[in-house]
Amino acid sequence: xxxxxxxxxxxxxxxxxxxxxxxxxxxxxxxxxxxxxxxxxxxxxxxxxxxxxxxxxxxxxxxxxxxxxxxxxxxxxxxxxxxxxxxxxxxxxxxxxxxxxxxxxxxxxxxxxxxxxxxxxxxxxxxxxxxxxxxxxxxxxxxxxxxxxxxxxxxxxxxxxxxxxxxxxxxxxxxxxxxxxxxxxxxxxxxxxxxxxxxxxxxxxxxxxxxxxxxxxxxxxxxxxxxxxxxxxxxxxxxxxxxxxxxxxxxxxxxxxxxxxxxxxxxxxxxxxxxxxxxxxxxxxxxxxxxxxxxxxxxxxxxxxxxxxxxxxxxxxxxxxxxxxxxxxxxxxxxxxxxxxxxxxxxxxxxxxxxxxxxxxxxxxxxxxxxxxxxxxxxxxxxxxxxxxxxxxxxxxxxxxxxxxxxxxxxxxxxxxxxxxxxxxxxxxxxxxxxxxxxxxxxxxxxxxxxxxxxxxxxxxxxxxxxxxxxxxxxxxx
Numbered sequence: 001x002x003x004x005x006x007x008x009x010x011x012x013x014x015x016x017x018x019x020x021x022x023x024x025x026x027x028x029x030x031x032x033x034x035x036x037x038x039x040x041x042x043x044x045x046x047x048x049x050x051x052x053x054x055x056x057x058x059x060x061x062x063x064x065x066x067x068x069x070x071x072x073x074x075x076x077x078x079x080x081x082x083x084x085x086x087x088x089x090x091x092x093x094x095x096x097x098x099x100x101x102x103x104x105x106x107x108x109x110x111x112x113x114x115x116x117x118x119x120x121x122x123x124x125x126x127x128x129x130x131x132x133x134x135x136x137x138x139x140x141x142x143x144x145x146x147x148x149x150x151x152x153x154x155x156x157x158x159x160x161x162x163x164x165x166x167x168x169x170x171x172x173x174x175x176x177x178x179x180x181x182x183x184x185x186x187x188x189x190x191x192x193x194x195x196x197x198x199x200x201x202x203x204x205x206x207x208x209x210x211x212x213x214x215x216x217x218x219x220x221x222x223x224x225x226x227x228x229x230x231x232x233x234x235x236x237x238x239x240x241x242x243x244x245x246x247x248x249x250x251x252x253x254x255x256x257x258x259x260x261x262x263x264x265x266x267x268x269x270x271x272x273x274x275x276x277x278x279x280x281x282x283x284x285x286x287x288x289x290x291x292x293x294x295x296x297x298x299x300x301x302x303x304x305x306x307x308x309x310x311x312x313x314x315x316x317x318x319x320x321x322x323x324x325x326x327x328x329x330x331x332x333x334x335x336x337x338x339x340x341x342x343x344x345x346x347x348x349x350x351x352x353x354x355x356x357x358x359x360x361x362x363x364x365x366x367x368x369x370x371x372x373x374x375x376x377x378x379x380x381x382x383x384x385x386x387x388x389x390x391x392x393x394x395x396x397x398x399x400x401x402x403x404x405x406x407x408x409x410x411x412x413x414x415x416x417x418x419x420x421x422x423x424x425x426x427x428x429x430x431x432x433x434x435x436x437x438x439x440x441x442x443x444x445x446x447x448x449x450x451x452x453x454x455x456x457x458x459x460x461x462x463x464x465x466x467x468x469x470x471x472x473x474x475x476x477x478x
Contacts, residue, residue, distance in 0.1 A: 001028040002105045003175060005044035020179065023203075024107055035278060035307050046106070049075035058118045083116060094137050101139070107175060110138040141202040144177075145215055146170040148197050151182065151224040155232045155255035159248040163188060163224065165199075165211060172203050180209040184244045185226060194221040230255075235389055250389040251336060252291035258284050260337055264292040268343050269335035270324040274317040282306045291393055292335070295321050296400035329404040332356060332397075336390075339380045344448065348372055349381075355405055360385040360394055416444030420453055424467050425460030432460075450475060 001009075001024040009027060010020055021027040031043035052059065052066040060066050070077040080097075084090045094111050101108050115121050115133040124132040150166040163182040170177055180201055182188050191211060193199065196218025199211050228237055230248035232255040239246045251260050261280045265272035272295075283289040288302060298321065303314035333356065334346035341349070352370045353359040359381070367378035384390055421439045423432040423446070435458065436446040450457060450469040457470035458478045470477050 001025075001031075001043065001045055003107065004105065005046075007176065009043060023175065035281060047076060049077050058121075061118055062116050063114055063118060063121070064116055098139055110136050112136050142172045143200055143202040143212070144170045144172045145198055145200050146177075147218070148193065148195055148199055148211075151188075151195055153227060153231055155230060155248055155253065157256050157259040159250075159253060159256045161226065161230075161237065161246040161248065163226070165193075167199075167201070167209075170201070172201065172209070175203070177201065177203065177209045180211050182211060185246070186244045188224060194218065194223050196221040233389065235387055238383055249339075249384055249387050251384075251393055252389055254290075257290065261289065261292060261295075263337045264295075264335045266335070268331075270327055270331055272317075272320045272324050274313070274320055278308065279306065279317070291396070293393060293396035293400050293402075296325070296397075296402065325401045325403075327404060329353075329356065332402065332404050333359065336384070336393075338384045340377045341381065342448070344446065345373060345377060350404075355403075356394055357398070360391060411443060412441045414443040416442045418443075419455040420445045420447050422447050422450050422454050422457045422466055422470070423460070424457060425463035427458070427460040 003024065006021070006024040006027060013020055021030075027043065028045055031040045031045055034040055049070045050067070052070055058066060060069065064081075064083050067077055067081060082089075082093050084093060090113055097108075097111060113135050115124065121131070121133040126132060147168040148165045149168055151163050152166055154162050154164050156162060163185070165180045165182050167178050167180060182191075182193070191199075191214055193211065193214055194217070197214045198216035198218065200213050200215050201209055201211050203209050226237065226239075226246050229235065230237060230250065230253060233248065233250050233253040235248055235250040235253065237246050238249050248255070250256075258277075258280050261275070261284070262277060264270055265275035265280075275295075280289075283298075283306075286306075288298065289295060298318060300311070300314055300318060303309060303317060304311045306314070309317075328350065330343070330347040330350035333341065333349050334343050348370050349359060349367075353362065362381070364375070364378040364382050367373050367381055368375065385394075416439055421436070421444055423435055427435055439446055447454060450466045450473065452473055454470070454473070454475050456476050456478050457466060459467050459470075467477070469475075
């Protein structure tokens with residue numbers, strides 16, 4: 001995305017009250033990911049060809065010949081590359097472009113140096129992430145001073161509140177910077193930053209604006225305070241004394257809606273096959289779903305009208321949603337996304353409480369009576385259900401027919417009492433979940449990680465790192 005296209009995009013976003021983009025790179029990446037092609041087209045993206053393959057192979061002996069051929073084939077390719085005879089010429093080229101790069105119509109943060117011979121490229125090969133025959137030289141970050149006019153709060157997809165500095169617009173490396181993340185309250189306090197201060201900022205890697213330090217306190221400086229209520233949904237903000245993050249715990253908060261839906265539909269949660277990221281994006285963006293309970297009110301014709309969905313696919317998805325009403329209480333507890341409540345804890349809670357409503361009404365002391373639930377987990381559960389919006393969600397799910405009841409585990413024996421098992425790899429005759437259930441029926445405990453307290457690690461085919469950890473610790477392997 002060119003500098004002009006990026007600035008035009010942000011002007012348009014300001015006019016419609018939309019999101020202001022931080023940099024051209026993120027804007028371009030987002031434009032490619034969106035489902036609506038008209039949005040992609042409106043972003044005015046450019047394309048530069050830099051590699052040529054014919055039947056999967058490079059048709060020339062030298063990379064420079066490929067670049068020349070691309071130009072002859074009428075692809076848009078850079079005119080600014082240079083064939084260098086040695087390292088001195090490479091250094092001179094990099095230094096030359098450091099002075100000239102701001103005059104380019106697009107942003108760069110460095111220069112890529114490549115081996116020209118294709119034969120040598122093939123000999124050098126690749127690592128898991130990059131070619132061995134190419135290396136990037138990065139320029140130092142550009143720095144400027146500006147004034148912090150305000151500090152606002154953004155709510156992330158997990159509910160974490162992030163303070164953002166609203167800056168007096170300033171040119172940094174040829175791009176106008178007007179905002180910079182401040183990460184958290186600890187960072188603001190470390191900087192000694194207040195609204196009205198003059199600060200030194202840089203664009204690390206020519207991409208992310210970052211406040212380095214306060215260079216001059218403002219005359220009428222004003223300290224920033226985290227809001228007591230979420231700016232997105234109005235729910236009360238929660239903070240754990242042992243963490244730096246402030247959080248919104250409302251499961252239906254608009255800022256975390258998509259993440260909540262994806263977690264709810266996950267294989268180990270309500271297992272709604274077909275409810276993936278692209279469908280969730282559309283359901284939320286088209287305001288068809290505001291929380292997980294709204295999934296149970298979806299109509300066939302509305303779902304079938306979504307992009308990449310026909311009537312058959314829509315019916316399959318609705319059948320999956322319908323089937324999820326009958327899932328276990330443990331799955332529902334895990335699906336709600338309560339902090340620190342994983343699958344194992346959800347199972348233990350489901351065995352102790354008769355319903356979701358009973359769990360929601362439990363006090364910390366009651367919760368701590370559940371095996372393996374300590375003060376931290378108990379406090380998180382109480383915090384979650386103390387939020388009125390979450391209690392409302394529980395009622396809404398009940399009205400939607402999601403009413404699982406207690407599932408007291410049948411204990412057949414105490415053969416494995418006091419023993420801890422970990423499963424890794426693919427088991428021959430049953431899934432790991434099924435094997436774990438058998439262990440628990442005989443009084444054993446199933447854990448997701450290997451430690452010195454683990455008694456047995458059951459290994460299937462293609463085991464993971466848990467197998468190596470077991471050998472390292474001398475844990476019995478079955």
